[in-house]
Amino acid sequence: MKSVGVIVEYNPFHNGHLYHLKQSKRIAQAEVVVAVMSGNFLQRGEPAFVHKWSRTNMALKAGADVVIELPYMYAVQKAEFFAQGAVDLLSALQVDALCFGSESGDIHSFTHTYEWMKKHELTIQHTLKKEISLGVSYPEAMARAYKSLPDETNVLPLDKPNNILGYHYVKAALDKKHPIELHTIARSVADYHDEELPAQESIASATSIRKSIISGELASIQHYMPQSSYEELQHYLQSEGTFHTWENYYSLLRYRILTSSVEELRDIYECVEGLEYRLKKAASSALTFESFIEQLKTKRYTRTRLQRMLSHILLNVKKRDMDELLAPDSPPYLRILGMSQTGRTFLHQRKKKLTVPLLTKATGGASDNHPALVLDELAATVHQSVLSSPTPEYKRRIIIRD
């Protein structure tokens, strides 16, 4: 059974995702689609709009065959670590191909860029370091590094979010010589950062979809997602009573920052020296997450980077913990969140050949759980803690779709 992997967040699942899923299967001529999906906290450092079990439902109903959780330690990371973790998981499951959406849409431009970057690696690193030390943001520093080099024709300018991610997928696969076919498809229409729903199209960005839902217009987004996803969102709102944004967690985050010493804040993963004082100052005056992050923002730190740091503060993830988690060269386990019947057959075939344990049960806080799993369970507990009747993670069962 030929399989294709997709790396996703589905926050929430929409028509753009459906297009990507179908095209990936077609282009890779695959029978099985394996989705590696972020758990309850996402790459941009945000709590997932609906929890991972709900998003697994959406994925399965829309055609994914296997949903694997991208652990927090890889999910809430800059593109480089996010991509490496996800590609390593697909490789651990011996998935045959990877297909990602990109602004470029041309896989050769990615492999060419990879080779070119490898050739000029030292110079680029040097320029990057210099520019960043001058206070230039990462994307801007990258652009400057490019301009200083020869043969930049046909090299992808890594200034668009999905080209950046795509580049890192390709790099992750080629660096480790993973035997995985690489494909990309051009993302259609919606721009990742669009905040408005488009009037004429059936594809909108997840950002604009979340924004519309939060302003109380759940019905207005029906047009932009499969009916099954829409029903899942309706069901979520009815049963859980709320969707999840940073505002829901601000009282906890604020409390944590105000009751932590500056030394404790400094110990948190990605908390850069000096930021601990800004954090305390902003938390004492800001009463909403939006005003808090507005006070925190500087030219130097992007909102995304700050949000990732805030996720780590919320979950008390320390530098030394994360360093230990990321030290091994391969993922500690493959955690299945859900599968179709096709997915089940596929996993049954793969099972015998795996070198990484396949987890099909939710965790239960047992002391012998892998620390990465303990962190995922904690992320779920905190994510759920804003609901009036949360379901403990250990009571969750893998979702099987008939």
Added chain:
Amino acid sequence: MKSVGVIVEYNPFHNGHLYHLKQSKRIAQAEVVVAVMSGNFLQRGEPAFVHKWSRTNMALKAGADVVIELPYMYAVQKAEFFAQGAVDLLSALQVDALCFGSESGDIHSFTHTYEWMKKHELTIQHTLKKEISLGVSYPEAMARAYKSLPDETNVLPLDKPNNILGYHYVKAALDKKHPIELHTIARSVADYHDEELPAQESIASATSIRKSIISGELASIQHYMPQSSYEELQHYLQSEGTFHTWENYYSLLRYRILTSSVEELRDIYECVEGLEYRLKKAASSALTFESFIEQLKTKRYTRTRLQRMLSHILLNVKKRDMDELLAPDSPPYLRILGMSQTGRTFLHQRKKKLTVPLLTKATGGASDNHPALVLDELAATVHQSVLSSPTPEYKRRIIIRD
């Protein structure tokens, strides 16, 4: 101007407090009443039902002339440290007399007990240590220590809460040879732990008053407190929207326990070895504070002791921080929360002779604030954090009553 000190919590102020206040003034023949009052967290390890500013209002309107905050480091402590801190504050202000309520009502029985205890100190300590190591609670161990000694006639059995506190006030004053007159008055009628409002009397316990208010019967308690206190409570509910019990803080406490490592919990003041695992277990399953503390309770640890530990967890007060705070032999400052015109004249007289700084402004989170003051400000911030529009502590001004 002769002054008398009272050591209080006023949670909330009621007729029993009014009686104590008036009698103290009469018995000590004082013109000025100085109330040393716990801040936003109390000796039994509970958040104050209304914040300290509201309770200062009640105290001043009922006849107190000066209200001084008993800092968190002394307030949320077993009787011994609570009493020492409060008596040291009164002595630092050179208050002439102290009058406390007790079940006994006879000051000579307290001084006699103090002398007797001093004589038998080593034997008592030895028995106490032995019994406690066998898992016996502190009051029970104390009772056993008594029985093993001669001449126990006229010695107060320290098994009633206000006799225990009273004994420690007397001990605190005599141990340090503070030149302060000691008086006690018999507490009338209401038992400290009564949960029901009495039908025939106008004095009820603060516990029963809080209980009635929480069950939505604010009007039912009007009979048991001065009109001014009742109006203050009405105003609090209107302006702040809620009173404060542990349930209001359980989401923060639970979050803190679940996201702390066992090592971090072990570092907290009064967290006894082994309890960190019980804390994590109870927090993962309990969704209310009541069910949480029910799961936590053992024969060995009283609810009060556990609640004090939980306050320290909520505010992240570490063993080493508290040890440093308690190391000096005298209080670091006298913080005035409010005063009457008489109180103002009194403070003006005392001012010149003080060896301890008199703080008349609220703190502002300045980095040179005394750590004890920083802790009080944090206690206020966390206490207020459950309100929709909290007033930051640094905006508070000392209350002056005309």
